[in-house]
Amino acid sequence: MRLTISDIAKKTGYAKSTVSAALNNKPGVKPETREEICRIAEEMNYIPNEFARNLSMQTANIIGIIVRDITNPFYAKICRAVENVAARYSYTTLILNTDGIREKELNAIRVMLGQRVSGVIVDISGKDTDLLEELDKFGMPFVVFGTAAGELSVDSVEADDYNGAYQAAEYLYLAGHRKIGFVHGGPESVYSQRRLGGIREALEQRGIRLEEKYIYYKAKTIQEGYLLGKQLAGAQDLPTALIAYNDLTAVGIIRALEESGLHVPEDISIIGFDDIELMTFPLTTVQIPEYEMGENAAALLLERIMGKGSDTRREVLLKTKLVVRKSVKRLL
Amino acid sequence: MRLTISDIAKKTGYAKSTVSAALNNKPGVKPETREEICRIAEEMNYIPNEFARNLSMQTANIIGIIVRDITNPFYAKICRAVENVAARYSYTTLILNTDGIREKELNAIRVMLGQRVSGVIVDISGKDTDLLEELDKFGMPFVVFGTAAGELSVDSVEADDYNGAYQAAEYLYLAGHRKIGFVHGGPESVYSQRRLGGIREALEQRGIRLEEKYIYYKAKTIQEGYLLGKQLAGAQDLPTALIAYNDLTAVGIIRALEESGLHVPEDISIIGFDDIELMTFPLTTVQIPEYEMGENAAALLLERIMGKGSDTRREVLLKTKLVVRKSVKRLL
DNA sequence: TTGAAAGCGCTAACAA
């Protein structure tokens, strides 16, 4: 059995409560006493039992993060950001992966509830607002990424996809591109919908219509991008520029095209989304501020937890940024 | 305040102890009673308080993982693997990042100790065995990655870096390379030492000496790799091939070289370490079996925790694999 | 098969 506060009390001759107060820097302890207690506790290698502490205080200094897959650098960045902010307030973070599987999401929520975490940052797939309602039902503070769910008055943090896509399309237009394509992430992808909207809007402003035949369903991964790239390489009618669902897709497409003897940007221009760090290809892309997303989510959540948050629903929309590299050819 | 077991007891009319036994599937509860209790608990949305549970049972079903940086896909994979194995035994995983900073490592250990986790999987930098001794002192079961630390009788899991490096060097030799360089991860990197050893050995077998001037200190990140790449681009005497500390370093180097008009593998060949999935560049690399590492570490740790582990120190050495892509030019 | 009671290690109100 590990050392307890009673051992320290016995050793120092003070009462448990005094020891507790001293160790926690509570006021009302004589400096010398505090010093002595801390010294002895240190000497004895005392480490407080967090369970007991949490149980007694009716709360754990833990922030939960529920993400799809920490293996995805996008989420990893978010988690680090949350961790950093949380650490400033002495909160630990508990990360749970769901792979976007409903059952795992539900389980993750139960674990968070069981652990009595102070709050949760959630990246829940699709529109399963009932999972969020579950959190809400238990009065658990939480913040979501992406579109805030339905009726619930929920704090949310998201990147301005619409505007990011708008900028990308406009950039292509200004570079002289008129036949612009879009790689869609699939029907369940809210981001794709919004990005599509942004592109449409940008082009319409310039009197151009985004043609249906240039919208490609669907590719979210390198593999899917690769397959699409192979397809494109053999196609007759290609757009001069492509806005990919994300950098991964772009990578796959580029890889396939290059294999087929088509070059980027000479033969076709491509813009990605995310701005993944590991990219070796100089891809022009719309940067999603993951780190800021994490920071904002953590800040919002902590405010709620500490009760400083107002009752109103807050939505943080973060700016995206077009990072210009060398995957777009100037036609003008 | 959330529902407690007393609420369930009151509602059902049974005693707390009976409710507890029923909920935990302990024997000695009449089936109908158990059913009724479970049903009502369910109805009332009862979720047990893990603190209280852990405090009472004197242990938490938590496995700690201390890694450098979850943002590194290498560690992310390991964590997922551990999580998967742990989940099978109803353990939750608590991940803490250290960035390889001693102070953070120490803090992470304190947190793990405070949380009374059942055991820890540690990736501690260098030879700071005193940190491990800290864990040992508290009787905390743990498993380390990489070289088991000093005197301590510690279970460890590691990839066979030495052999991986050996293979890489030999591959380069067979491709006709004679001037081979190595990017060192820094003095504290045990991996680097071993890889260096493997390369030396391979070359010596072929009657070649690894030249000091071709050993570059130090680059572990994309940024550092980039800086090194810039340096290399301006250097006079370059090796014809480079074995990079890891894929990230390789990416940085490649990026810098390409910016400076040097191409891989045309102008210089490069082999990486890790085999990161997101790589867009067709990098030939030594694959480190992260997933297996995680699985093995978790298995080893769980055995220790459950007391099935013998007293003897166990070391798992996992095979690496050279994945040949297109970053090495044949000179012969 | 069920219930009463003690105790896990800590905090916090109150008394001294």
Next chain:
DNA sequence: TTGTTAGCGCTTTCAA
């Protein structure tokens, strides 16, 4: 300034 005491919600003897 310090000590006493009563919980926090659960598990676990031991009795009934």
